[in-house]
Amino acid sequence: MTSAQSHDDGPFTGRDPGGILAPRLRVFEAVARTEHITRAAEELGLPQPTVSRALARIQRELGLALIERTGRGVRLTRAGRTLLPYVRRALKELAAGGAQLTDPDTGTVTLAFLPTLGAEVVPSLIRAFRADHPQVRFSLRQEVWGSAVRSLREGGVDLALTSPVPTERGLSVRVLHTQPLVLVVPAGHPLARAEETPISAVGTDQLIALNRGRGIRHLTDGLFHRAGLEPRIAFETDEVGTVRGLVAAGLGVAVLAARPHSPLPGTVELRITDPGAERSIGVVWHPYEGEPATVASFRAFVLAEGERLVAGGLA
Amino acid sequence: MTSAQSHDDGPFTGRDPGGILAPRLRVFEAVARTEHITRAAEELGLPQPTVSRALARIQRELGLALIERTGRGVRLTRAGRTLLPYVRRALKELAAGGAQLTDPDTGTVTLAFLPTLGAEVVPSLIRAFRADHPQVRFSLRQEVWGSAVRSLREGGVDLALTSPVPTERGLSVRVLHTQPLVLVVPAGHPLARAEETPISAVGTDQLIALNRGRGIRHLTDGLFHRAGLEPRIAFETDEVGTVRGLVAAGLGVAVLAARPHSPLPGTVELRITDPGAERSIGVVWHPYEGEPATVASFRAFVLAEGERLVAGGLA
DNA sequence: CTGAGGTCATACAGAACAGTATGCGTCTGT
DNA sequence: ACAGACGCATACTGTTCTGTATGACCTCAG
Structure with a gap:
């Protein structure tokens, strides 16, 4: 499932519900999965700095480090690894809920x-x-x-x-x-x-x-x-x-x-x-x-x- | 459980993870539960217009009406009612994930x-x-x-x-x-x-x-x-x-x-x-x-x- | 050991958003 | 029936966030 989507806003209802209802979750999930901010950004259809900052904000607000730099890449911390399955399940719920509403x-x-x-x-x-x-x-x-x-x-x-x-x-x-x-x-x-x-x-x-x-x-x-x-x-x-x-x-x-x-x-x-x-x-x-x-x-x-x-x- | 919280940002880690990771979900859940925008806003510690607009934005982006005005209040539409349990489960996952990280x-x-x-x-x-x-x-x-x-x-x-x-x-x-x-x-x-x-x-x-x-x-x-x-x-x-x-x-x-x-x-x-x-x-x-x-x-x-x-x- | 390539973070301008004040429609009590 | 209260939406201003360009740091090859 490629979820690369451009950010047009038409009045059609088929868009990714997780991304709309919980954009931060989607950002975290993409970064966690790829362990690569630039690739995650491409996948999300966002510029790289946006993802970088969004993640920094989440971590600042949570008071938890979820990823850390390692050489020239990033890696999940233990906290991030712990959180990831919960976020995945949350997104899954939202996707299911969205399907209820948009998939005929x-x-x-x-x-x-x-x-x-x-x-x-x-x-x-x-x-x-x-x-x-x-x-x-x-x-x-x-x-x-x-x-x-x-x-x-x-x-x-x-x-x-x-x-x-x-x-x-x-x-x-x-x-x-x-x-x-x-x-x-x-x-x-x-x-x-x-x-x-x-x-x-x-x-x-x-x-x-x-x-x-x-x-x-x-x-x-x-x-x-x-x-x-x-x-x-x-x-x-x-x-x-x-x-x-x-x-x-x-x-x-x-x-x-x-x-x-x-x-x-x-x-x-x-x-x-x-x-x-x-x-x-x-x-x-x-x-x-x-x-x-x-x-x-x-x-x-x-x-x-x-x-x-x-x-x-x-x- | 009163979840009224002021929006200070201290470096302590005990804050509501659902609200941080998925602010939109929390807004929707509060409005859906109370069927009352002003009360939901008070509960969230936000001004009423913020909640009103956040909800309007979600609905615009989803292309779905989740709530509708009824007299001088609001009520969930069928779509909103359908979505609510999914959102609740998503928030529950996030709360559980947050507890893993913040509750000793x-x-x-x-x-x-x-x-x-x-x-x-x-x-x-x-x-x-x-x-x-x-x-x-x-x-x-x-x-x-x-x-x-x-x-x-x-x-x-x-x-x-x-x-x-x-x-x-x-x-x-x-x-x-x-x-x-x-x-x-x-x-x-x-x-x-x-x-x-x-x-x-x-x-x-x-x-x-x-x-x-x-x-x-x-x-x-x-x-x-x-x-x-x-x-x-x-x-x-x-x-x-x-x-x-x-x-x-x-x-x-x-x-x-x-x-x-x-x-x-x-x-x-x-x-x-x-x-x-x-x-x-x-x-x-x-x-x-x-x-x-x-x-x-x-x-x-x-x-x-x-x-x-x-x-x-x-x- | 040095240079080139790769990756994330930061700086600045513009757009989007939040907060305060207020308007418009609806309900309730006399 | 009408005044008052109630409740959500909108207008305006200041803040925050996004997007583009660029910088800092690391890795790898020769």
Whole structure:
């Protein structure tokens, strides 16, 4: 690995991170390795006096002699020899950290996604992406709507597949798929023969809802609010399966996205006719200057392929 | 651990090595940890604008945004959050390296010593020293005279217990013990009844010698040379025990240091009367500015206690 | 032993950086 | 809603550092 690099400053991100984050370490390492100030300077792309002085400064500040002159060359002192492996390991860490950020093939992508998407959509996305980028690692976090948005804002995740797509300013979004919201009623319910219904038809039925923080709950609350209704919530739970079970048991009705393939036996799903009674699933990210290459690469892939995969996975 | 430190420059060695070797890393770490530029600056003992600009510079050079403004504070971006653990590990390495050099209790001392001293003297020295400094680690190298001196010059070892003490300029020495050289002859040898002898008495006897590079061989060669004689070397070996065995077997005579306690059965030892027929065992080191505290501490101990221990161990 | 070549350190001019003061945007309490 | 406080960024001046040229010292060959 020749690390000779000229010191141009373009806005490209591929430069040596150790040299930027810790220039003194790199100087010391080069001198220690070559035991030759002039050669080290050439390798670093710096004039020889700069290296000479930089080293003198380090030693003065540390109060330790790391190299010493020997004839017409230099040699590491014992102290320098002792320090060298630590410096090497430190530079190695920085190089690894830099690779995470700049190398589109070795980074890690942290992805938050809806519980619903964990079974099929996310595995398909990742499998397809890794076919081209096998070194990229993923940190996957199944998170509900509220916490996914918070994680995005706080920098906890790179990308979120969530629903509904948040409207906060500062977050970029792209809708990949839209599902109609349905009213889930037990088989014997008065509305069970209809195909669609306004939310107002719920009347005095008890509502079985997901806990706050879930996207569907957020949408449900908005739906009732816009209709001027106050939902009468009998149960709150975290599991969509539980909700359907409670509805089947005749304990109330629920607002959900249509169940893939068909409704749970013992339940009927009616499309809700109110405007905006839909659930948009989208990808959300927090845009900023100079984002890791890996993240940009994966996001581009999601934007290109996600629509198809999400629609297929939720069919 | 409060790391607030003023930026005085004294010649003392106890300063934070991470901050000296990699100031940018420390700035980034402090800002990342506090997510607050002003507080990070206070902690680092720097003015706030300095930290602000240093960070801006790092980001510009990396081409990556590591922090971003959020309201009236700052927050790490994903890239910053990704980089942080690497930077932390790098700083940890540097701190460990610095501790090796500046903390008299955690360093490592590399000690070269004569094979003769490995059985008793070196273990006693180290046991006694570690009673007061239990954290200090030792790297022990059994080396003969020639290579010990070379290691010292090249920075391979901190300290050498060797013999004879070298006279090279650039190396500091202190004699700890002096043993007379003896001529070892087989029991039936014409000289076996004498107590002492000049080296010239060897006459035409074959000599059994240690290999070149051994201190005793160096002394033996010198002894013959000063007497104007050419040694007639029949065997060369690396083991003092082998030399004595060959002498006992009547295959020649040898110049050695007196055997502890008593001569090997079947051999007789006669003190050599030539001037300078002695072997000085001493401690040797390569002095330089700003040596690791641990090394200085151990050497001081050796200088204080070594004379007694070496004399005792070779009695 | 002397001269030529090689290597690191120092001198001086110019660029980059640090320190002080201040501006601009944001949050909080009344 | 508005005043005050808070917090990061920028402007200006003095110091430090970088880069070019040169000096001092060592090594090696003849």
